[in-house]
Amino acid sequence: MAETVFHLPDLGEGLIEAKVLEWHVAEGELVERNAPLVEVETSKSAVEIPSPQTGRVVRRHAAEDDSLRVGDPLVTFEVDQAGIVGTVPREGRPARRVRLRPPEE
Known part of the structure; x- marks a missing residue:
């Protein structure tokens, strides 16, 4: 098991903080x-x-009515496996090329 912290995400439109209104999960809950x-x-x-x-x-990491700034810790999770989502690109030439023009006849 590993622990991972989820931070308050950027909610868009230049907003830099948010106030916790209501939690839908309790500590210890799956x-x-x-x-x-x-x-x-x-x-x-x-x-x-x-x-x-x-x-x-x-x-x-915050109680209801607390204010948090974007990037502040919000929740710590215990997860089965912490890892990278997706794949890491390999270095080198791409395996496939894309033609921008049709071949000349």
């Missing part, structure tokens, strides 16, 4: 990826943030 995690309020609207992964909530 949460599925994309399940509702927390509802926050910005100066423009209320936004529900989904869980970025499946795991057990080890710690909520």
Whole structure:
């Protein structure tokens, strides 16, 4: 098992902070990826943030009515495997070339 911290994401439109309105998960609870995690309020609207992964909530880093800045820790998860999503590109020439013009006849 590994622990990973999820930080308050950039909510767009130049917003730099948000206030926690309501938690949808408790510490110790198992949460599925994309399940509702927390509802926050910005100066423009209320936004529900989904869980970025499946795991057990080890710690909520803010209480309801607390304000957080973008990038502040929001939740610590205990997950089965922490790793990189996707693949790391290999160096070298690409295996396939794309023609920008049809071949001349």
